[in-house]
Each structure stands twice: as structure tokens, then as C-alpha cells.
Amino acid sequence: MSRIEQRFAELKAEGRSALVTFITAGDPGYDASLAILKGLPAAGADVIELGMPFTDPMADGVSIQLATLRALEAGQTLAKTLQMVREFRVDNQTTPIVLMGYYNPIHRFGVEAFVAQAKEAGVDGLIIVDLPPEHDAELATPAQAAGIDFIRLTTPTTDDVRLPRVLERSSGFVYYVSVAGVTGAGSATSEQVSNAIERLRRHTDLPISVGFGIRTPEQAAAIARLSDGVVVGSALVDKIAQAKSADQAVGDVLELCSALAQGVRTARKA
């Protein structure tokens, strides 16, 4: 059983939803970012999405664009991101790590080398924003062959005709992007999310995590009542932007993570 499968199975037994946290690797610098990464599980993160910075994050809002720039300016590379995962795995064998980002840095690194090194480092899944199922052969197929899950984004525009195609090769969990837009923007109503999950449920047995625009413990709790996972990214990353020092960034991100976890844990699924 993969770490992702294991984690969602445990939480299902507990009767609660997962808190999925996103941070950009290397933001605001390697050491502080690693400290955040290592601190997230104790602060209540059940699954960690680690952003691979790219100069041209076309599907991201301002918060994650700025996070990307901070990381790149601090010298983050794909090799360093893999190194962060290796260092995280020294004392954590249970929290799943999903790398999220755009295809070009992986294309440049070389797909074969990337898949091998990601597996060895302890990466559990990939979310590649600009690789739709039409391009499965490039990365999804080799990654899955190596035992790394390929997690798909489904969106309000993914209609019933397209949904089976998107879900066909999905593994790990399904990420439902609750609003059409960039990361951090807007938020869907509980009713919209509930309807969307109902629709997705007709097509898949995978756990469904919901993201985009979830910023507070209250919002996280509301979504946790409806879904198998709640994704929070921009709100955490904003804490880094606002911090006056690296130490403060680490402290503030973990503090918000704890509050979000509290929200998710107290929201028993209906």
C-alpha cells in the first residue's frame, strides 16, 4: 500500500478529512523551507504538496507567483527540491509528499532521471499542472510504472464527457479545483462543492481533495465536512511573504497549519 493510500485509509477509519498543505520548495530559502517542511506533520498536515518553482507559473495567482520568485532568487533548483524530500524522509516515513509544478523543469532534468531520483528520495505523487491526459506518455506513464502516483486536477469545466478521460489514469487522490481560476482566487460555496463531489463520486472511488481559495480554519472545516481532503496553499505561503524573518516565517506557517488542522479535525464528516 502506498503512503498516500495508507494515509487516506487511516483517516477514513478515523472518520475525518485530510489536511493537505502546499508550500513552495525553497521559499523563503532552503533552510527555512526545510524547517517548515519538517514541522508540518507535527502541526497537523496529513499530506504535503511541495511546489517545484518555475519562472512562468501560468495557473498560479500572485501569492504563489511571489513564492516562486523568492525560492528561485534564493537559488532553489529541482535537484535541491529532491534533496529537501530526502532530508525530510530521514525522520518521517509516513507523511505523503506530492511534488506539484510545471513540466518544463522536469523535461529539462530528463524524465527518466527525475522519476528515478524522485522515487529514491521518497516522493509519493506528482501534480503537473500543464500535463493533461493527452500527454500521459511523457511523464504519467513512467512515473506510475515507478510507483509514483499521478494526481489529476479536475475543475468546474471538466464535464461528464471529459471526466472519465481525466480520471482514467489518476491515482493517489483526485484534486478538485473548486473554482475556475488561478490559485488563491475566489472560493466556491458549500453547495457547489457538494454538487461537484457528488458528480465526481459517480466516476471514481479515489479520495477527493478540494482546493483553491480555502484560507481559514472555518473554511477548511466547512470543506472537510464534504470531502476527503482540504488543500490550503496561498494562505500558508502568504505567511512567508508577510514574515519579517525566516524564523518568523517558519513559526507563522506552522501556527496557521495547526489552526487549520484544528478546523479539519473538529469537522466530523456528515
Place this chain on the structure above:
Amino acid sequence: MTQTNFRAGPDANGLFGAFGGRYVAETLMPLVLDLAREYEAAKADPEFLEQLAYFQRDYIGRPNPLYFAERLTEHCGGAKIFFKREELNHTGAHKVNNCIGQVLLAKRMGKKRLIAETGAGMHGVATATVAARFGLPCVIYMGATDIERQQANVFRMKLLGAEIVPVTSGTGTLKDAMNEALRDWVTNVEDTFYLIGTVAGPHPYPAMVRDFQSIIGKETRAQLQEKEGRLPDSLIACVGGGSNAMGLFHDFLDDSSVQIIGVEAGGHGVETDKHAASLTGGIPGVLHGNRTYLLQDADGQITDAHSISAGLDYPGIGPEHAWLHEVKRVEYVSINDEEALAAFHTTCRLEGIIPALETSHALAEAIKRAPTLPKDHLMVVCLSGRGDKDMQTVMSHMAAQEKQA
């Protein structure tokens, strides 16, 4: 060169060899697939084609002339040089050929709002123009750096009723404007039509924009046949994203006697890190919906392009060009800033035509080659745009030179 059919692409997945494709976020996939279906239907609809022909003739002013550049020919003392006068189109460049096609498609699809990215501002002006003509609100994304150096075009767009959004992310140039336009599209999926200005982006854009621009080559063929009774020996066009070049080249790709040359912007020289020559100085990667040659570093991060011409200041190139480069059907060369400026002045003085700085790259290559070729060699240069927008850039460059002297 064993392959003879260079005009068949792309395949159903939008691939030209290994280049092209649809590398976009899932939110956009249904839109991109829908656009491909609608474009296929429109292409086969006589009513759509009739409308297109009407606006090409009565609004753009096509066909524009194929002009024998007699004094430049004399000056070079070799090949007979012709200009395909795209700068005489309404709005002053080839860009409007594509905008008319796409706005008719947007209307056909019932879209209520246009968005576009622009570098030099020529595509922005052409988009604002068709938006006004067809009564659609329009938002143009333009890098802050480009707004600074292309003020005249910014004002033209405003006069035409467009909203201009300055883009400060990244380097504030064309690629960042395209990122921002994609962010708008992903947010406004219901009613917005993204009018991409070059032969790049996810399928069907590269093929669709090429098709709308291919009238350049078709007219050139007929006009040269009438003047000289035969095919050209060589074609030269500048390449940023590459839409005027694909427009001129496409009709001739299977005429193996025609030598085809694309000219990239060499900036301060392709041996420096300040250029925009994606084919000469880049490597394949994935950006803005397609796989193509890109300027990037060892970590796959996109690096800044540099060119004196804002319209060529882009770190990528259309995927069909990437493929034509790999199969060696088209030869790609680069011309640096100084060479382009010299050709700009030569063309002003000898032909009484003020070319765009983008176009000046193609002219520089023509001026380089023509003297080495026989007098019966027929060379066609795509005069892709007029240079009015570049007055400020040329003025400051001349002032800087005078200071140095």
C-alpha cells in the same frame, strides 16, 4: 531532403513532429478542444470563408502589393528583391490578418469578450481594432517594459476602446503578458475568447494562426507569377513567435526549389546572453501550451530574451518553426540589434519605407545575402510591419550613438 510533404501538419494532437501539443491546465482543456472543433467546422463553412474574404478585401485592404524594391536591389547589386507589403494593411502590420479570422470565429462561438497579449503592440492594436469593429469589449495584457517603449501603440489601443493591463510580473515583456492572459482565460472560461497573436500556444492556435496568415504566401505566389512568370528563389522573414514568417512560408514549403530563411533576433549577439534566438541559442522545452525551442537555463527556468524590437522579444518560437528547423526545410539565422538598425536606415533612405524594427531583421539578412546572388535570383522579403511605433526607440539609439561619437 527526402520528405516532400511539409504542409500536412499538425496531426490530430496538434503535433508537428515532436513539437506543439496541448500543454495546458485542465481548466482550459475543454475550451481548447472546443476551439479546435469550432475552427474545423468554420474552415469548412463557405459562409465563414466568404465573410473572411470580405473583411480581408474591404477592411484590411488585401491583396496588398508585391513591390519590386528597385533601389535596394541596385544598392545590393545581386538578387532581385521584392517586398510583400504587409505594412500597408489596415493597422500597419500582418497581425490583423489573424485577428479578423479569430474575431469572426469568436462571434461564431458566441463569445462576449476578447483578451490578448502583445509585445510591440501591433497585435494589441489589431485586436483592439477588430474588437471595436465587432463591438466586443477587449482587454490587452502588455508588459510594463514594453508599455514604456511602445507608447504610441498603447495610445492607439486606448483610442480604440481597449483596456490595457500592465504586467509587472517576471520581466514585464511578452512572455509575462502571455502568462497573465492565460490567467485571465482560466478565470473567465465562460465567455472569453483568447486571441493569441502568433503561431504558438496550445493546439489549434499554431495551425489556426498560420492558416489565417497563409494568405501572405498565397498572394505572393500569384503576384510573382504575374510579374516574373515563376516561383521565387528565396523567401526571407523575421521570426519572433513566427506568424508573418509562417504566413509567407507555408504555401511554398513543398516547392523544393524555394530556399526559405527565417531570421531570429540576435540582440547583442547569440554568443552573449542577451538575444532572442530560440532556435539558434535555445533547447526544446514546454511553455505556454506547446513544446518548442526555448531560452532556458540548466534547471529548466525560462531566461530573459533580449531584442531591440519588442515584437521579437520572446524566449520561445512557434512549434512549426521548431519542426521546420529540425527537418531542415527552413534555414534559421540570426541578426543582431546593430545590423537590424543599419537595415532600418538603409530601407528608409533607399525605398522611402520606414520598416518596423522586427521587419528590419529580415531586411538585414536580405541585404547580407543579395550581393552574393545572381541578378536573376528572385528574393521575397516579408515587409511585416511599418516602423512608426519604433520612432522613440530609434531616436534614443541615435542619440546614444551621437554621444559616443
